[in-house]
Amino acid sequence: MLFRRLCFSLSKSCYLPFFLSSKLTNPFASLNSNPGFISNCESVKLRFQRRMSVNSHNLVSENAASSTMDDPRKPPVVPIPSPETAEPIEVFRALEASLGLQFSSQPIFPKPGPLIIVISGPSGVGKDAVIKRLREVREDLHFVVTATSRAKRPGEVDGKDYFFVSKEEFLSMIQKNELLEYALVYGDYKGIPKQQIRQYMEKGCDIVLRVDIQGAMTLRRILSKSAIFVFLVAESEEAMVKRLIDRKTETKETLLMRVATAREELRHLNEFDYVVVNKGGELESAVKLLESIIDAEKAKVQQRRVVI
Numbered sequence: 001m002l003f004r005r006l007c008f009s010l011s012k013s014c015y016l017p018f019f020l021s022s023k024l025t026n027p028f029a030s031l032n033s034n035p036g037f038i039s040n041c042e043s044v045k046l047r048f049q050r051r052m053s054v055n056s057h058n059l060v061s062e063n064a065a066s067s068t069m070d071d072p073r074k075p076p077v078v079p080i081p082s083p084e085t086a087e088p089i090e091v092f093r094a095l096e097a098s099l100g101l102q103f104s105s106q107p108i109f110p111k112p113g114p115l116i117i118v119i120s121g122p123s124g125v126g127k128d129a130v131i132k133r134l135r136e137v138r139e140d141l142h143f144v145v146t147a148t149s150r151a152k153r154p155g156e157v158d159g160k161d162y163f164f165v166s167k168e169e170f171l172s173m174i175q176k177n178e179l180l181e182y183a184l185v186y187g188d189y190k191g192i193p194k195q196q197i198r199q200y201m202e203k204g205c206d207i208v209l210r211v212d213i214q215g216a217m218t219l220r221r222i223l224s225k226s227a228i229f230v231f232l233v234a235e236s237e238e239a240m241v242k243r244l245i246d247r248k249t250e251t252k253e254t255l256l257m258r259v260a261t262a263r264e265e266l267r268h269l270n271e272f273d274y275v276v277v278n279k280g281g282e283l284e285s286a287v288k289l290l291e292s293i294i295d296a297e298k299a300k301v302q303q304r305r306v307v308i
């Protein structure tokens with residue numbers, strides 16, 4: 001008899017001892033201050049009660065719902081309509097009410113930050129050709145225009161292919177610490193302006209840097225694992241030399257120097273993350289592979305974070 005009285009008194013909220021107060025026992029309590037949530041729950045509850053009276057088979061037992069609602073120690077049970085017959089929005093709202101939360105429309109995985117892609121490889125493998133095509137097929141990509149003290153080749157445009165500057169101007173940029181990396185290549189300076197990278201990363205663009213092997217090794221030390229390093233090769237040494245000859249941009253002296261250097265440079269392959277073979281006549285495949293690499297990097301759980 002005493003036990004029954006105790007049970008009865010516990011079922012009435014006004015007789016609850018402090019440790020069983022609704023605030024402590026009801027996980028929905030924190031949501032009571034959210035009028036939107038309450039009206040959602042109420043409207044869902046009303047709609048379901050109406051529905052229950054029409055077709056009780058579609059709903060979780062009415063008895064179960066009412067018995068738990070009487071007990072303030074248990075969270076209110078919101079009946080969930082059958083997904084087969086109910087409107088999807090009703091099921092959605094009922095799930096929210098049952099769990100006591102609102103499903104967020106925020107992205108589950110944040111948008112990946114911009115990447116820095118360093119493309120390198122021996123002279124004549126097709127770095128310029130691959131990058132030119134990549135820029136055509138891929139949006140949100142900024143190709144960093146390198147500053148150089150070398151003379152302009154026929155057809156090259158200042159500010160598009162390179163920023164052509166005098167040796168004195170280049171030395172001044174070094175002094176002002178305006179370059180991420182620079183090197184003396186075949187007697188000419190080449191360097192990467194920092195400001196350009198910052199500016200385009202802020203806009204959310206991926207950054208493509210085209211550097212020779214010497215430059216890539218320096219960047220590896222500076223950027224470490226925060227950038228992606230891609231080594232571009234031709235399918236064979238023979239193909240690479242033929243491409244350089246066919247390009248008709250080199251004197252016999254620079255041709256000899258480039259070919260000799262290329263042999264040496266192939267030894268650095270292991271220091272790169274990826275290798276892309278730019279096969280003769282298959283430029284498109286090389287570009288596709290490069291795109292896949294970028295996409296895969298963007299899908300990584302542990303994203304690379306870069307600060308310039």
Ligand SMILES: Nc1ncnc2c1ncn2[C@@H]1O[C@H](COP(=O)(O)OP(=O)(O)OP(=O)(O)O)[C@@H](O)[C@H]1O
Binds near residue numbers: 124128247280283
């Ligand atoms: N897949 C390919 N098939 C045929 N020819 C190609 C291919 N890729 C590039 N070429 C050609 O090979 C030559 C060398 O290419 P490119 O100038 O792009 O090389 P690079 O690596 O940028 O050389 P460098 O470092 O000397 O500037 C160019 O004439 C280019 O049109």
